[in-house]
Amino acid sequence: MATTACERHADHGAVVVSTVQSTNPSARSGGGLPPADDDTSRRVLRDALAQGLVRFDANGQIEPGLAERWIVIDEGGSFIFRLREAKWNDGSPVTAEQVVPILRRLVSPQSGNPLAPFLTAIDEIVVMTPQVIEIRLSRPRPDLLKLFAQPEMAIVDRGRRGTGPFRIIRAGPPPLLRPIPDPRRVEPEDDATPAPEEDVRLIAETPARAILRFAGGRSDLLLGGQFETWPLLDAVRINQAAIQVDPAAGLFGLSIVRRDGFLTDPANRQALSAAFDRAAMLAAVAPNWEAADRLLPDTLDSDAPPQIPGWALLNLDERRSGARARVAAWGQPVRLRIALPRGPGANLLYGQIGATLLAIGITPERVALDDPADLRLIDAVAPYDSARWYLATACAPCGEAAMAAIEQARLAPTLAERGSAIATADAAINADTPFIPLARPLRWSLTTPRLRQFQTNSRAWHPLNRLRAITN
Structure with missing residues (x-):
């Protein structure tokens, strides 16, 4: 595996991201939107193609997702979300009547969602208006938004459709992802077509292949490094500035x-x-x-x-x-x-x-x-x-x-x-x-300077739409 990391290309063309693929065969499946599980490759893809009411930003803090704003009342006993203007990937509008049953399934103990045991305080999820949802709790949970920002809480309909922030424009493998223009940030007279640099080519591969790809200058980011793969870095020459270790909790x-x-x-x-x-x-x-x-x-x-x-x-x-x-x-x-x-x-x-x-x-x-x-x-x-x-x-x-x-x-x-x-x-x-x-968990990534927004954080989570510039 001995090699030298070569000079990086300039900031042009799609961002190439390698995600460490699980060695557990049961965590893999075919194309389409992946289910939630503990495999980095599948969680990253799910987070890219579908979003929850809220998301994590580059610093691991809460930012709007499918909800454009929200209020918390009754000392954390009720959360009211207003949905933004959004469309499924077939172009049909997203409504509260569609989102509420999806959320109810996600919080159900029978859902298989690993977060469900920590969502038992949710008493009701109701439609207030076509664009407003209320989540009522039997017990206050001020930290609820951090759970709702996890990829496992992404809103995916029964047709396995999401709302972005990306969509697949070339199935691959590897798939090529392109940002979905945000109507909140695009003026009617502007060209809403994303620049090629905003595209992401997402490659799921073994840790050794991912490290070699990065060391050879053929990727911009490696995600999903853990303690069991850390010693592989000793076999390659990688600039120490490229190694990013999250202060994971x-x-x-x-x-x-x-x-x-x-x-x-x-x-x-x-x-x-x-x-x-x-x-x-x-x-x-x-x-x-x-x-x-x-x-x-x-x-x-x-x-x-x-x-x-x-x-x-x-x-x-x-x-x-x-x-x-x-x-x-x-x-x-x-x-x-x-x-x-x-x-x-x-x-x-x-x-x-x-x-x-x-x-x-x-x-x-x-x-x-x-x-x-x-x-x-x-x-x-x-x-x-x-x-x-x-x-x-x-x-x-x-x-x-x-x-x-x-x-x-x-x-x-x-x-x-x-x-x-x-x-x-x-x-x-x-x-x-x-x-x-x-x-404490050891989580690490490899990054290039073109990813100006990349930040280590306690969630050890790095959304694809928060790597080089604000896209939506």
Whole structure:
């Protein structure tokens, strides 16, 4: 793979974007508008061809999507959206009567939408006028807009049609996307035809091919870099200024998915968490990767600071000595299966995990990410800024007290009661230890200077219409 990144072409012609394609065959399908899932290639394409009521801008902040404006009333208990003038890709106008049933399907627990468990406070979605929609909540949710900006909440009708900001003008592969002119920004006498530089050629490919394409000067952007692909950058010569690392908020660590044998006892689970030298583990994969020893990154919407594990004040030798003593006291061999994704970064991570387990007397076994396991890696960017997302995501499974506290936070009728319940749940999960936090998610991209609007952000999300200039 050794090569040198050549000189970039000037700012002319379509922007070429490589998106890292999932290695999971079940995440792939044929043409048309893709369903929502966790595959970067498909999420990027979905976000380009369809939009929700709101979207993320280049900085990961909320901007208008299908709704041109909105108001929040009743302290976050009701959101009223006015739809902008928009058309489906067949030219027919978009109305509130069409959008409301689509939104109802998206928030339904039966939809398969991964965000649906965090939208249960939605009580009603109603048509107020042909262009106005109200979303009524049974409990206040000030962060609702961040959930509605996710690609999973894009408005797609039953004919798999969206409203842009792009449309496919050449199916490919790879497809060529062209911006849909925004009537709000186009004067009647102006030429609404987008310039060639506003087109995007979207290529879904393996991480290695995407990196080689960028290093060879044949693409302007690589999206979807994660920890397992980071070491591939060592094999090519890429200007360090091209490597963009997002300050992603979320969870990266090991979920304790089987609570039997040695892992039955919370004290054993805590000892296992304490045994890891997080700084050394992460440095073996990527430089300056931020470690984490607690579940919550900040107070967020809890009314108490994040819980700190009891072992945090001990040094590494003391922590590992305690873990070895608990393994020895178990009185029988301990073997743990570790489920990780494929890739060189995951290989390096497993080397560190395996060495730690062997050092405290546990025999490790690596298995595929979707195989039966005792510990399974969770690597997820938070879709919105609520402590409840962190707690619920880590609680898979966890003890009855922790589950009850999380449910109480979900059902809390006021923000004050919610904050108190979240603090209680954080304490319960800290005691239960269903999850071993290791770091914050590592998300990276490769960019060229022509993408003047590209910005790293905590959502680790980069819309195609916010790369080089404001197109709509």
